[in-house]
Amino acid sequence: SHSAELWVIGATDKTPHSLGVLRPGAETQIALRDDDRQRLIAGATLAVTIEVPGGSPTGKPQGPLVAAGSPAGI
Numbered sequence: 001s002h003s004a005e006l007w008v009i010g011a012t013d014k015t016p017h018s019l020g021v022l023r024p025g026a027e028t029q030i031a032l033r034d035d036d037r038q039r040l041i042a043g044a045t046l047a048v049t050i051e052v053p054g055g056s057p058t059g060k061p062q063g064p065l066v067a068a069g070s071p072a073g074i
Contacts (some may be wrong), residue, residue, distance in 0.1 A: 005051045007061060008036055008071075021055040022048070046071050050067030 005021040009015065017039060020030045044067070047068040049061045056062050 007047045009045040010039040
C-alpha cells in the first residue's frame with residue numbers, strides 16, 4: 001500500500017513543502033500552517049506524489065508525480 005502526498009511548490013523558493021497525506025477514498029481536509037499559506041500565491045504549484053505508507057520519510061518527494069497544477073482562485 002502507498003500514500004498520496006500533497007505538496008506546495010512555492011513560486012519564489014521552488015522547493016516542495018508537504019501539506020500532508022491524502023486519505024484514500026475519502027475527502028481530506030488539511031489545516032495549512034501560516035508559512036504554507038503564504039506559499040499559495042500566484043505562481044505556486046500544487047503537486048501529488050505517491051509515497052511509502054504514511055508519506056515521504058525525508059520530507060521531500062521521493063515517489064512518482066501523479067498530478068500537478070496551479071491552485072484555483074489565487
